[in-house]
Amino acid sequence: MSVLRTRSAVSPLRRRFTDLPLRLPTVDAIVAAERPEEPLHCLRPAVVAETARTFLGAFPGDVLYAVKCNPDPAMLRALAEGGVTQFDCASLAELRLVRSMFPDAGLHFMHPVKARGAIREAWAALGVRTFVLDSAAELDKLRTEIAATGVPGQPDLVIRLALPKGDARLDLSGKFGAAPDLAAALLRAARPLAGKLGVSFHVGSQCLDPLAWRDALALAGSVIRAAGVPVEIVDVGGGFPVAYPDQEPPPLGAFLAEIEAGFEALDLPGAALWAEPGRALVAGGASVVVQVQHRRENALFVNDGVYGSLSDAGALAFRFPVRRIRPGVAEEEGLVPFSFFGPTCDSADVMQGPFLLPADIAEGDWIEVGQLGAYGACLRTAFNGFDQARIVEVSDRPMLETAGYQPIVTQRAA
Numbered sequence: 520m521s522v523l524r525t526r527s528a529v530s531p532l533r534r535r536f537t538d539l540p541l542r543l544p545t546v547d548a549i550v551a552a553e554r555p556e557e558p559l560h561c562l563r564p565a566v567v568a569e570t571a572r573t574f575l576g577a578f579p580g581d582v583l584y585a586v587k588c589n590p591d592p593a594m595l596r597a598l599a600e601g602g603v604t605q606f607d608c609a610s611l612a613e614l615r616l617v618r619s620m621f622p623d624a625g626l627h628f629m630h631p632v633k634a635r636g637a638i639r640e641a642w643a644a645l646g647v648r649t650f651v652l653d654s655a656a657e658l659d660k661l662r663t664e665i666a667a668t669g670v671p672g673q674p675d676l677v678i679r680l681a682l683p684k685g686d687a688r689l690d691l692s693g694k695f696g697a698a699p700d701l702a703a704a705l706l707r708a709a710r711p712l713a714g715k716l717g718v719s720f721h722v723g724s725q726c727l728d729p730l731a732w733r734d735a736l737a738l739a740g741s742v743i744r745a746a747g748v749p750v751e752i753v754d755v756g757g758g759f760p761v762a763y764p765d766q767e768p769p770p771l772g773a774f775l776a777e778i779e780a781g782f783e784a785l786d787l788p789g790a791a792l793w794a795e796p797g798r799a800l801v802a803g804g805a806s807v808v809v810q811v812q813h814r815r816e817n818a819l820f821v822n823d824g825v826y827g828s829l830s831d832a833g834a835l836a837f838r839f840p841v842r843r844i845r846p847g848v849a850e851e852e853g854l855v856p857f858s859f860f861g862p863t864c865d866s867a868d869v870m871q872g873p874f875l876l877p878a879d880i881a882e883g884d885w886i887e888v889g890q891l892g893a894y895g896a897c898l899r900t901a902f903n904g905f906d907q908a909r910i911v912e913v914s915d916r917p918m919l920e921t922a923g924y925q926p927i928v929t930q931r932a933a
Contacts, residue, residue: 546806547846594804631679727766764840843877
């Protein structure tokens with residue numbers, strides 16, 4: 520009987536969290552035994568739990584996992600095993616999922632724009648008490664809808680501050696956040712309604728510059744001083760980077776040193792420091808094995824692509840670590856650059872890489888693509904009917920290790 524489970528879902532959130540995959544020792548063993556013709560998602564829960572313990576042990580405040588990054592139930596369990604008890608949720612579906620799995624977890628509704636019904640259910644049925652906003656209209660919406668539930672209490676309100684465009688790999692300055700003057704006004708307006716009041720920001724995803732957090736905290740401090748009201752929460756958001764083949768971030772301690780110094784400079788006695796890591800906790804926790812279906816010179820047609828788990832390899836041109844798997848044949852030297860075409864009929868389904876693989880790679884070979892625990896499976900669609908995938912848990916180390924998050928391991932697990 521096969522050890523793999525088939526997943527045919529546009530969103531992993533729709534998979535029952537009680538449907539756990541079985542565990543095999545290594546990716547190579549699974550490929551040799553099963554010879555999969557569909558994308559194979561290889562989860563590493565032990566790595567995720569270990570990474571979470573490292574981050575929580577180092578960060579000088581409260582850690583909220585950004586569920587959108589990877590909502591797979593096996594990953595959420597691994598994070599809980601690593602000590603995560605609070606979750607940054609962006610939708611009602613994420614709130615429901617986490618609450619169903621962890622009845623006592625701290626849930627935080629961190630999307631600055633929320634449906635009215637979602638606010639009511641979050642407050643009255645799911646026990647959410649923290650909400651983020653960046654506009655006067657959202658503040659009024661929260662006031663009205665929370666009151667309409669008839670459930671007493673004061674919400675904790677966090678004002679998201681807009682930041683100038685930065686140098687993060689994925690800039691997040693264009694959609695959310697209040698300009699400094701508006702943020703100060705919102706802090707003053709929210710103070711009478713809030714149990715606890717806070718300010719948050721996001722420096723951008725995969726930010727390699729520790730000084731970005733120092734500068735953002737300085738801006739937050741100027742907004743707090745301009746508002747002239749007590750603030751109990753400072754949320755430095757996410758953006759903590761991990762390693763990719765063309766990106767080697769500074770060690771975690773370099774980021775935390777700037778955050779701790781910047782927070783202390785705010786001089787807010789009794790205020791809580793929060794962070795919302797996503798990629799930093801789960802990137803190394805999954806890889807995807809794809810199969811080569813055709814080779815055209817140095818372009819490989821594979822069975823996953825930008826409409827599947829490799830979205831970031833397309834539009835964002837992320838270079839993920841790769842290796843060829845040919846059962847019975849050792850990994851070879853003499854690597855050459857390849858690009859990938861995904862399985863759909865859309866010519867935009869292309870990933871330029873370059874991805875370094877053996878020169879003799881051919882149809883039927885498999886390729887493991889690493890660092891896909893973050894923004895991989897959760898971005899899959901059903902376009903063109905290519906929505907089938909298989910899932911299994913493995914014990915292999917990640918294909919890349921990130922300094923400060925995981926121990927450096929020089930040899931693949933046996």
